[in-house]
Amino acid sequence: MIEVLKPGILTSIQDKGRFDGLEFGIPVSGAMDQTSMQQANMILGNKAGDAVLEMALLGPKLRFTSPTLISVAGADMSPTVNGEVIEMLHPYPVISGDVLEFKSAAAGCRSYLAVKGGLTSEVILGSRSQYDGITEASCLSKGAIIPYQSLDYLSFPSGSRLKMDRENFTREVLEVFPGPEFNGLSDDQKDKLFRTSFTISHYNNRMAYQLNEELENILSPIITAPVMPGTVQLTPSGKLIILMRDAQTTGGYPRILQLDERAIDRLSQKYEGQFIRFKLY
Amino acid sequence: MGGPEVEIIPYGARAILLNWPQKIDENTLFQVLNAKKLLSDYYIKQKVYINSAYNSILINYISTINNIYDEILTISELILANNPSESNTFNSLEIPVCYEEKFGIDLQRISDRNNLSVKEIIQLHSSAYYRVYFIGFLPGFLYLGGLDKKLSCPRLETPRQSIPAGSVAIGGDQTGIYPKSSPGGWNIIGRSPVPLFDIKNNPPTVARAGDLIRFVPIDHHQFLDIDARIKAGEYKLQIKPGND
Numbered sequence: 001m002i003e004v005l006k007p008g009i010l011t012s013i014q015d016k017g018r019f020d021g022l023e024f025g026i027p028v029s030g031a032m033d034q035t036s037m038q039q040a041n042m043i044l045g046n047k048a049g050d051a052v053l054e055m056a057l058l059g060p061k062l063r064f065t066s067p068t069l070i071s072v073a074g075a076d077m078s079p080t081v082n083g084e085v086i087e088m089l090h091p092y093p094v095i096s097g098d099v100l101e102f103k104s105a106a107a108g109c110r111s112y113l114a115v116k117g118g119l120t121s122e123v124i125l126g127s128r129s130q131y132d133g134i135t136e137a138s139c140l141s142k143g144a145i146i147p148y149q150s151l152d153y154l155s156f157p158s159g160s161r162l163k164m165d166r167e168n169f170t171r172e173v174l175e176v177f178p179g180p181e182f183n184g185l186s187d188d189q190k191d192k193l194f195r196t197s198f199t200i201s202h203y204n205n206r207m208a209y210q211l212n213e214e215l216e217n218i219l220s221p222i223i224t225a226p227v228m229p230g231t232v233q234l235t236p237s238g239k240l241i242i243l244m245r246d247a248q249t250t251g252g253y254p255r256i257l258q259l260d261e262r263a264i265d266r267l268s269q270k271y272e273g274q275f276i277r278f279k280l281y
Numbered sequence: 282m283g284g285p286e287v288e289i290i291p292y293g294a295r296a297i298l299l300n301w302p303q304k305i306d307e308n309t310l311f312q313v314l315n316a317k318k319l320l321s322d323y324y325i326k327q328k329v330y331i332n333s334a335y336n337s338i339l340i341n342y343i344s345t346i347n348n349i350y351d352e353i354l355t356i357s358e359l360i361l362a363n364n365p366s367e368s369n370t371f372n373s374l375e376i377p378v379c380y381e382e383k384f385g386i387d388l389q390r391i392s393d394r395n396n397l398s399v400k401e402i403i404q405l406h407s408s409a410y411y412r413v414y415f416i417g418f419l420p421g422f423l424y425l426g427g428l429d430k431k432l433s434c435p436r437l438e439t440p441r442q443s444i445p446a447g448s449v450a451i452g453g454d455q456t457g458i459y460p461k462s463s464p465g466g467w468n469i470i471g472r473s474p475v476p477l478f479d480i481k482n483n484p485p486t487v488a489r490a491g492d493l494i495r496f497v498p499i500d501h502h503q504f505l506d507i508d509a510r511i512k513a514g515e516y517k518l519q520i521k522p523g524n525d
Contacts, residue, residue, distance in 0.1 A: 019330035019343065024478070024486045025416040124480060133420055133461060134480050177293045180300070223303055224417065224424065226332040226339035228296060250334050250417030250424075258293035281294070 001065045002053075002115070008060035008102065010206075012139040013119055013146065017050030017245065018127035021134070027246050029129035032206060032263065032268035033110050036074035039113035039162065043071040044179040051128040053146070055111045055272070059102020060140065062113075066150030067095045069116040075108030075169065075269060089164060108169040108269035117149045131246065132236060148214055169270075172197070174263040175239030176278045179253035180231060184219045193256070197275045198240065204272060206246040211276075214238035219254040227251040230259035232278075242267065285312060289357055290351045292339065296381040297356065305426060309336050309415055314369050314491050316360050323359055333490065334415045335424070371491040376458070378407070378449050378496045379504040380471040387468035390450065391434045403498055405429045406470065408477040411456065413492045421460030421478025421486045425494065428456045440466035447473045449496065471496075474508040475518055487518055 004011075010100075014037065031037035031054055038048040059077040069091045072079050079086050080101050083232025086092045094100065105111060121128050124135055132138035142148070185193070196213055202212040217238045226249065227233070233241045233253035238263065243251075244267075257278060259267065267276065285301050285308075292298040299316065301309050317333050319342065332339045346352055351490045380403045382388060388399045397405070404478065411425040418424075436452045443465065444450070450467035459465060460478040473496075477487055488494060499507070510516035 016343075016504045019341075021420070021485075022330055022332040023416060023482065023490065024420055025418060025422055026420045026485075133478070177291070180290065180292060180298055223305060225334045225337045226298075228292075228332075228339065228341055230293065248418055249332055250415065255292075258296075260294060 001148065003063045003065060004060060004140050004142055004144040004146070005063055005099070006061035007140045007142055007144070010056040010139055011060045012054055012127045012130040013121050013135075014050050014054040014245075015051040015118075016229050017129055018125050018129055018131070018134070020125040020127075022249050025041050025249050026125065026134060027131060027207075027249060029127065029131045029134075029206075030245050031101050031112065031129075032245050033074055033112070033265040035168075035265045036269075037112045037114075039089065039164070040071050040073035040112040041118070042162070043073070043089060044069050044114055044116045046114060046116065046118050050114065051121065052115075052119065053113040053140075055102060055113065056105075057109050057110060058104045059161045061099065063126045064094045064098045064100070066148075067093070068092055068148060068151050070100070071114050072111060074111040075105040077102035077105050077111045079111075079113075089162075095220075104156045109271045110268055115148045116151055120149060166230075168266055171266065172275045172277050173279045174267060174276050175260040175281050176232070176257040176263065177281055179255035179257045179261065181219055181222060181234075182256050183222070184254065185256060186218060189215060189218070194278055194280065197277055200270055200272055200274050200276065202272050204270075206244055208244055208247060209242045209267060209270075211240040211242070213240075215240060217254075219256075221252050222254055224250050224252045225255075227255060228258075230261070230264045232257035232259065244268065248265070284395050285309065287316070287360065289353050291353070291359075294349070295338045295342040295344070295346050297349065297353060299340070299356070299360075301336040302498070303336060305335045305414070307412055307426070310412065310426075310491070311369075316463075317426060317490075318369055319359055320356070324356065325483050334417065345468040346403070346429075346501070355414060369491055370522060371493065372488065372520050373495075374488060374518055374520045375495050375497045376473050376475055376487070376518070377499045377503065377507055378471040378473045379499050379501055380407075380449075383501065384448070384472035385470045387450075388470050391432065391468055391470065394434055395431060396424065397431065402432060405432055406451075407496045407498050409417075409495070411494045411496075413488045413490055413494060415490045416486060419460055420480075423457060423486075423488055423494070425456055428454055430454070432456070434468050436466040437468065438466075440464050445470065445472065447477070449473055472504070474504050474511060475516075476511065487520075493523065 014031040198211040452467035
């Protein structure tokens with residue numbers, strides 16, 4: 001088991017997401033940066049969508065109570081085991097009593113900890129992802145216990161290693177597709193949409209990222225319709241809202257763009273004040 | 282003679298959107314729910330998840346689509362080739378609501394605005410049948426159609442910080458029940474003791490898209506009684522199967 005000594009700013013259990021609850025209005029959830037989650041898992045020979053810990057901005061302090069292999073991917077939070085620095089994107093053995101500690105994120109803002117075989121917390125509607133009112137807790141708090149299958153012996157995968165794209169977190173460009181209401185925009189608006197360098201506002205979380213710069217809105221509201229992670233909404237006042245993994249399942253604002261999956265991952269690693277630009281696929 | 286037109290378009294690289302005409306009415310809803318049933322029954326379920334609202338269905342692929350236009354073709358064939366012969370079966374249920382002013386804190390506001398007595402508001406609100414169009418916004422929040430126009434009332438200018446779970450409210454032309462305590466700007470007219478969403482139940486919501494709902498007025502004494510029975514696990518909501 002993992003015992004939470006310090007929870008960090010926002011640490012939660014996440015996986016590929018919950019797809020069976022949409023008809024009840026339950027958000028998809030899941031790791032914000034799916035690519036980093038998949039990398040952390042694959043290094044250990046796990047399934048790509050196994051449950052991991054997602055840590056935001058400032059990581060937690062954790063104690064292991066049984067032997068296993070771990071790996072860390074995503075933003076670098078300078079992880080140490082018993083005070084000794086461990087390398088990111090590598091399998092690392094831990095035994096009972098080992099203390100894993102993270103600091104604040106250097107580049108990017110979300111880091112992922114995988115454990116051999118995946119975390120084995122409760123499965124609800126096909127997913128272990130934590131969400132308020134769905135799982136028992138919405139994130140980790142001090143003293144929380146997270147189960148995993150302990151290993152009798154440790155074996156290291158020793159084949160090829162994946163080459164990682166280190167620039168992924170720093171690129172400003174987000175690849176997008178036209179959203180269902182895109183064609184209602186004027187040529188001027190479209191032009192502005194793709195030429196502006198937008199900054200990420202203070203309002204950014206697992207549910208949505210709002211942008212500071214506004215785009216004059218001439219679109220009328222739509223009849224409430226389905227939305228999904230990566231949908232860019234345009235509000236009546238001209239604000240752009242990019243829906244993220246914990247977004248509500250339906251919305252009434254025009255859906256002008258849809259982020260590519262990898263663009264959602266990249267945006268997940270950005271924080272307040274950073275720049276983004278939209279580029280049509 | 283033909284049914285309404287449906288538009289089937291890509292939504293990003295791994296989702297497809299089905300749009301019916303921009304209207305809120307029961308005929309459109311039944312078209313949507315029929316198509317949704319066809320898709321759930323015959324379209325490869327393990328690789329998609331499906332979400333519907335008033336006049337649209339979103340089909341989201343868990344992995345990347347090889348060729349989105351092939352999928353659109355398959356979906357078009359499925360939807361066009363099937364007549365909605367066996368119609369969906371929907372339930373009808375009665376939800377108890379205490380409209381006393383202790384809970385219905387905005388009844389007076391609606392009464393003043395709409396020139397109706399509080400008694401008339403309660404009578405109008407509890408005599409209609411409401412169709413569940415879909416569930417969205419919050420887990421368990423039912424989008425209901427069928428509010429009497431006389432009860433229509435704009436949202437509060439400043440939303441309240443916290444509205445208790447079970448609050449029954451009117452926002453513009455819509456009525457609904459807050460499934461959990463949350464901020465909100467709708468006019469509160471009563472409260473139901475029945476939890477609308479509980480993840481421990483299967484299904485976690487009391488109603489599904491297509492079901493009919495009626496609100497039954499109860500007094501504060503009955504409210505407390507039902508509340509106690511719910512807590513003791515001895516209360517069951519009256520749900521009647523009804524063909525539409």
